[in-house]
Ligand SMILES: Nc1ncnc2c1ncn2[C@@H]1O[C@H](COP(=O)(O)OP(=O)(O)OP(=O)(O)O)[C@@H](O)[C@H]1O
């Protein structure tokens with residue numbers, strides 16, 4: 107009886123130990139679960155320290171529980187259930203959670219849990235509930251064992267004493283009550299804790315959501331700021347580009363305006379300038395058609411209609427526009443349809459065409475002059491040879507005929523007519539720039555001063571001559587006689603333009619013509635020039651007359667009063683000298699002719715000294731080379747009459763033969779007179795060949811014509827003499843005398 111009771115008491119103790127062990131094991135499991143959740147919550151690896159300890163201790167404790175309940179098959183099964191539940195929790199919750207934590211954050215660095223972590227924490231709960239349930243089942247079974255043992259114990263004690271029994275029963279009751287109370291309290295606490303945890307999780311989820319919303323908001327704010335910056339930049343560049351385009355339009359050399367329903371709504375400065383307004387604003391709100399010449403308005407209306415109907419630009423057109431001062435301006439325009447303030451409008455681009463038209467007219471005029479010049483020059487050349495023959499023979503006839511001969515007067519008429527014709531031909535040659543010039547470095551002031559007395563004779567008494575000569579004037583390279591011709595022709599025209607008297611002004615000045623001048627004056631090369639201006643206060647000319655004055659044979663004078671060759675000659679001489687001539691004239695006010703000759707830096711050529719020596723008879727042998735037989739014969743007659751022996755040759759080769767330079771024995775030749783332009787060998791070529799054998803023989807070139815500028819250049823070298831065809835017997839004889847006496851070559855009178 108005593109032994110059985112002792113055994114039973116030992117069972118009761120054993121059962122309590124098992125229950126305690128189970129509770130301890132459950133706490134370890136709870137520790138693990140708390141640690142893992144804490145880790146998921148905070149990401150802090152330090153929170154895992156209790157988990158590691160519990161994970162190590164738990165199996166040992168479960169093993170010793172297994173040992174203690176070795177004889178209890180029921181408890182062994184429940185223990186297996188506990189192990190199974192823990193293993194499942196480990197596999198499905200703890201291990202993945204720890205693995206994710208280790209991957210997402212470095213150890214011991216707290217981090218913000220992700221939403222996935224939060225969801226994982228929630229998923230772990232049912233698994234751990236199973237662990238708890240398994241433990242509960244184990245403890246409940248052990249409690250049952252305990253209760254059985256207690257009951258058996260009490261039966262045994264019944265026998266040992268009612269007091270002890272009562273005591274025990276009271277104790278049991280107290281214990282049961284206590285246990286129930288503790289259990290109830292524990293259950294309440296656990297429920298509370300679970301509820302709190304759930305709320306915490308929920309709060310975390312909400313916090314997370316809030317954080318995410320905040321993050322999104324922050325991102326949106328940054329994005330908005332970016333957009334604002336971009337907008338500000340775009341706005342600035344738009345303003346800048348608007349500014350740039352406005353400046354472009356404002357400073358454009360083309361006029362631009364926009365009109366809507368015929369009313370100007372925009373204009374730039376160039377448009378105002380072209381149309382004769384002070385500033386662009388003066389054009390605003392004006393009727394665009396009112397600015398167009400009445401004759402062109404219909405055309406403009408058609409073009410605008412075309413713009414608006416087709417939506418396409420109209421091609422370039424020339425129009426006349428009216429300026430506020432009543433003058434007309436010719437413009438080139440293009441119309442482009444566009445929208446202006448939401449309404450269809452037309453943009454007009456315009457360019458002042460008057461400058462271009464003026465230049466075109468100048469070019470056309472220059473071309474015409476060139477063509478007419480060639481024609482005139484060609485005729486004059488052949489004509490010249492004929493006149494040389496007529497003048498030569500009539501001259502010789504006159505010297506041969508006695509003074510009383512009745513035929514003499516007729517011959518004199520022939521000669522006078524031929525001389526007039528010769529003067530005309532010279533003018534034509536001058537115009538065609540095919541005259542042989544004898545340029546030298548000149549002071550234009552000297553030429554004007556020398557000419558002054560002659561001008562007074564040419565002008566009438568009612569015309570006052572004023573000379574305004576520059577104190578310092580550059581030099582020019584020109585033929586003095588031809589320059590005199592220019593001044594005389596201009597002066598005579600001025601006189602004729604002032605039938606009731608007036609003032610003729612001759613002015614000189616150094617002038618630099620710049621690029622801009624060259625742009626508006628066809629054919630002008632920018633550079634330094636000497637200007638010679640001849641002005642009058644006469645009747646002036648209208649534009650139509652001005653356009654034609656330089657043409658040969660253009661005259662407004664009555665028949666027999668003008669040949670129309672004066673200005674043609676001026677034009678030819680000036681052009682041949684590398685210069686330019688322009689006219690400025692206004693009807694009823696007067697006219698100015700401006701001649702520009704290129705300035706040169708070479709020193710002045712020695713001035714002409716004294717009058718020409720009188721024609722004298724001479725002696726010696728002259729080699730005469732001329733391809734035109736009639737001219738050759740005439741020249742021979744003149745020379746023989748003057749006392750010279752003449753050797754004739756038709757061309758250079760024959761001349762070289764005659765001169766004996768080809769080894770057939772030298773013939774004495776005192777002077778060579780040769781034509782310039784000849785077939786096969788030119789005069790200069792022949793002279794060059796001749797000079798190899800006879801370096802010292804004097805040479806006179808004879809020509810009325812050459813179109814070879816290089817040839818001309820060679821001829822006018824200092825020391826080269828020439829005689830212009832047609833020549834007079836006196837002129838030729840004088841030249842020959844000069845050449846033979848070694849006098850320097852002189853300008854022909
Ligand atoms: N200073 C001037 N004022 C007004 N008109 C002028 C002046 N100079 C020339 N003209 C006009 O130019 C025309 C041509 O002049 P140009 O000297 O070539 O011939 P012309 O004087 O008529 O005849 P020519 O000079 O051959 O005797 C003149 O008929 C005249 O109408």
Ligand SMILES: [Mg+2]
Pocket residue numbers: 595598599668671672673
């Ligand atoms: Mg004239």
